Amino acid sequence: MPFLLLVIALLLAAPLAAQSTTDPFPTPIPATEGAITVSFREFAVVPDMDGLAPRMMAMVNEPGTRRLFVNDMRGPIYGISYDGKSVRQYVDVNAPTWGVVVQSGGRERGVQSFAFHPQFNQAGTRGFGKFYTFTDTANTKPAPDFKPLGGTRTQDTVLLEWTAKNPAADTYDGGPPRELLRMEQPFANHNGGLLAFNPTAAAGSPDFGLLYVSFADGGSGGDPFNQAQNLNSIFGKLLRIDPSGTNSANGKYGIPAGNPFASDKDPNTLGEIYAYGLRNPQRFTWDSKNGNMFLADIGQNIVEEVDLITSGGNYGWNVWEGSFKYLGRDGVDRANSRGDSKVTFPIVEYGQLDPLLQPQSSVTMGAVYRQAAIKQLSDLLIFGDIPSGEIFHVSADNLPKGGQEPIHRVLLNDGGTPKTLLELIKASNAKQGKQPATRADLRFGVGQDGQIFLLNKGDGIVRVLVPDAR
């Protein structure tokens, strides 16, 4: 054997020694190269509560009644008219009359998300009047449907179904919510994620009316009970359930037969699971052109990632963080990246040490913009970073295959000057006579015609991206 081939053979045969790093992407996200600047306007103002800016977390379009809805994590859900001029409280999940008792202490707990059934405004259908909320609750008297594999009960996370009598009413007019699902939480952090119906699923298609539920690994750090890789645990998963069905263990919701572990004849794999190996998958979205599903999974201490989700996929946590072996809080392994053919690795990822993102970072989705109105955003996958408020883009048609290089910035055109969301929030805080926010706490919302809204927890202002003035 020629010497060179021998060397190559030895290299392939020997496992590479771990090369621990805190910074697997030494080339930063470019500050200006490839950056897009987009116009925006202030769309609506959501009221303060107890003197503090609303902790806006989710925004949802309800086309049947032509309203947008946005929540404050402490309980209220507001209805907003399509022109942004009317903002009215639709329901307060935390109102004593419902008995929910929202646990919103700290930064990560509270009403996480909500979703309207696609038939919300269609009388005579099973989804008529129905919407769903996912919240942390301090009421831990009822027995949970799912327990963690360790820890001490800090709060529960509950999935609730509400039924309005008149969906078009300004204020919710139905009774107390029905509890579908209750999870006991082992730690205060990493809780519920997003509830969403697939908006690309037409009536009559198999995915229509099924509720996707992202649910984090339970918290602490490093997934201490290895729940995300455990198919008998509800933690660290993307779930898909039928809220109108009854064949779950508690009889309060259905498990779609098409779910990857529903019909595998293995009682140790939960039928609710759609994808697994997730850490803190707060947000996901679908591409209206092709149905692609993209999910943002918040990393531990090194890598933030965006995944293309497929049924039954293993997204690696807590064995992998992004494309790299997870060694612990202090490092990932630079060697042997993406080295497991059974794991689905991110389409893009970025390092928490990136200079744009200091002092903290965590990824959030996002939307695929398939409209022509804002031409510089067409056919891009838009996502962002929660604390810094940085907005990023990659191609939605030529999907990247990992790494940080494909990522470029989206900046906001403030009277001709490109700004970040955090800079805009600080400026409005000054006008409001408030202390300047130190975090943007960016979340995205998507409206009619693919409008992209920017939420935050600092100034109560919902911003919308708009075409440039001519």
Ligand SMILES: [Ca+2]
């Ligand atoms: Ca938790």
Ligand SMILES: [Ca+2]
């Ligand atoms: Ca099973």
Ligand SMILES: [Ca+2]
């Ligand atoms: Ca992953």
